[in-house]
Amino acid sequence: MDLNFELILFYAALITGLICLYDIILLAPKRKRAGKEAKLSTIVEYSRSFFPILLIVFLLRSFLYEPFRIPSGSLEPTLLMGDFILVNKFDYGVRLPVLHKKIFGAGAPERGDIIVFRWPPNPSIDFIKRVVGVPGDRISYIDKELSINGKKIEQTVIGRAQAEDEGGGSWNAIEKQEDLLGVKHHIFIDSEKPNGDFKDIVVPNGMYFVMGDNRDDSADSRYWGFVPDENIVGKAVLIWLSWDGKNTNLRWNRLGKLIH
Numbered sequence: 646m647d648l649n650f651e652l653i654l655f656y657a658a659l660i661t662g663l664i665c666l667y668d669i670i671l672l673a674p675k676r677k678r679a680g681k682e683a684k685l686s687t688i689v690e691y692s693r694s695f696f697p698i699l700l701i702v703f704l705l706r707s708f709l710y711e712p713f714r715i716p717s718g719s720l721e722p723t724l725l726m727g728d729f730i731l732v733n734k735f736d737y738g739v740r741l742p743v744l745h746k747k748i749f750g751a752g753a754p755e756r757g758d759i760i761v762f763r764w765p766p767n768p769s770i771d772f773i774k775r776v777v778g779v780p781g782d783r784i785s786y787i788d789k790e791l792s793i794n795g796k797k798i799e800q801t802v803i804g805r806a807q808a809e810d811e812g813g814g815s816w817n818a819i820e821k822q823e824d825l826l827g828v829k830h831h832i833f834i835d836s837e838k839p840n841g842d843f844k845d846i847v848v849p850n851g852m853y854f855v856m857g858d859n860r861d862d863s864a865d866s867r868y869w870g871f872v873p874d875e876n877i878v879g880k881a882v883l884i885w886l887s888w889d890g891k892n893t894n895l896r897w898n899r900l901g902k903l904i905h
Contacts, residue, residue, distance in 0.1 A: 649769060651707070651742060652743060654703050655703060655742060657699050658696065658699040658700050660692075661692040662696050662700065664692035664696075665689075665692050665696050668692070672689065707734065708734055708735060709733075709734055709735065710731045710882075711731070711732045711734055711761075711878065712730070712732070712885070713729070713732050714728070714730075715728040715729075715730065715773065717810075718809050718810055718862060719773075719774070719857035719862060719863035719865070720759065720775070720859060721808050721809070721818075721833055721858065721859040722831045722833060722858065722859075723759070723775075723830055723858045724759070724858075724881075725809075725887065725889075725896070725899070726809065727887055727888040727889055727890050727896075728884050728887045728899065729884065729885055729886035730881050730885065731885055732761045732878060732879040732880065732882070733881075733882045734878070734879040735752075736752045736880050737750070737752045737753055737754060738750030738751060738752050738753075745763075745875060747875075753779075753874070754776045754779065754877065754880070756776055756777065756778070756779050756782070756793075756825060756826060756828065757775065757826075757828025757830070758776045758880055759773065759774070759776075759880070759881040759904055759905075760773070760774065760775075760776055760853075760872075760877055760879070761877075761878040761879055761880075761881060762855075762872050762876045762877045762878055763878065764869075765869060765870060765876060768876060773881060774855035774856060774863070774865050774866075775825075775830070775856060775857070775858060776854070777793070777825065777854055777855065777856050778793065778846075778848040778866075779848060779853060780848050780849065780850045780851065780852060781847070781850070782794060782848045782854065783845055783846070784846045784848065784854055785844045785845055786840075786841065786842060786843050786844075787842050788840055789834050789836075789840055791823075791825075793825075793826060796826070798823060798825060800821045800822070800824075800832075801821060801824075802820075802821050803820040803822055803831065804819075805817060805818070805819065808833050808835070808862065810862060816835060817835075818833035818859075818861075819833070819836060820832070820833060820834075828905070830905065831858065832859070832860055833860065833861070833862070834861060835860075835861035841861075843867065848871060849871065851873060852871035852872065852873055852874070853866075853872045853874070853877075854871055854872075855872055881904045882903065883902070883903055884900065884901070884902045884904065887899035
């Protein structure tokens with residue numbers, strides 16, 4: 646079962662807040678009249694302690710930055726399994742928590758941004774991918790190379806590398822630098838896997854076409870379609886922690902690394 650942490654946090658803040666309000670309006674005057682011997686009930690005491698913390702965390706997470714853990718290798722070599730990142734929640738416009746309705750701000754994802762979004766086939770699941778197509782773009786993917794609006798995207802071979810999957814297995818990948826019309830980043834290619842070719846897909850208004858940097862090990866828009874603007878959670882901006890589960894140690898060299 647997928648737990649909706651945002652909703653859980655919302656209800657926790659709401660319930661503890663209502664208990665605090667009930668205490669202020671009804672219980673506190675009674676205690677004052679009763680004198681020094683009157684004590685707070687356990688539920689009121691806990692609510693008064695936790696409500697400010699829950700409210701601050703909820704507001705920060707809803708309107709500023711949200712933490713997110715990288716669950717798979719679909720964005721290798723840019724992001725690794727075990728990376729913990731911060732997601733900027735305001736660059737693309739401020740949205741109401743829980744309802745996810747944009748209330749102000751005209752920002753929108755740009756080609757090359759790495760975004761977190763609610764997966765269209767099941768919005769209770771968060772995905773993270775790179776935007777390769779914005780509204781109006783015409784995209785082709787032939788022989789593992791992208792073309793956008795008729796322009797072939799330049800790739801430069803870096804060398805061989807080891808890619809990992811969620812099960813802990815590894816495979817040999819070709820590492821390349823891709824210049825996504827001005828946004829340079831590294832990708833992994835597996836020459837042994839099918840190309841997954843497609844031609845002249847046009848991105849509709851209000852939609853985005855996303856792909857993983859680990860091109861042959863990524864479930865992305867090639868398989869389940871476009872990402873609607875209303876599904877977007879925010880932009881990945883920073884790695885604040887990175888844990889190598891395979892070797893059970895911190896990746897110190899990745900802490901504080903900006904994401905691009």
